Amino acid sequence: MEILKTETTLNCEVLILGSGAGGSVIAETLTKSGLDVLMIEEGPHINPEKSLMTATESFSHQWRSGGLNAAIGNPIISYAEGRCVGGGTEINSAIMQKLPE
Structure with a gap:
């Protein structure tokens, strides 16, 4: 994994946005196909080995909009969306926060 901190030009055959359940599986499948x-x-x-975030810190780092999202419609529906490597699988798996010992 490489973190880009400046404007960079990259070339690829397939660009995948997001590393959650959908993005990571299709990335592996397409990579294996060459x-x-x-x-x-x-x-x-x-x-996870170095992070012992509080719930408040987790919401600001790993959840889109601090965990407060709403789909506008009738009715308005609240939902959670991940904003970290692993996406929704990271926040919905209930294993991303270590409990204090």
Whole structure:
């Protein structure tokens, strides 16, 4: 994994936006078929071995909009969306936060 901090030009055959359940599986499948794949993730990589975030810190780092999203319609539906490497699978798996010992 490489983190780009400046404007960069990259070439690929397939660009995948997001590293959640959909993006990561299709990236692996296409890579194994020989395609040159680039996967871009908006959020940070959180190392579970080094991270002991509080719930408040987790919401600001790993959840889009601090965990408060709504689909406007009738009715309005609230939902959670990940914004980190792993996407929704990271926040919905219930394993991303270590409990204090």
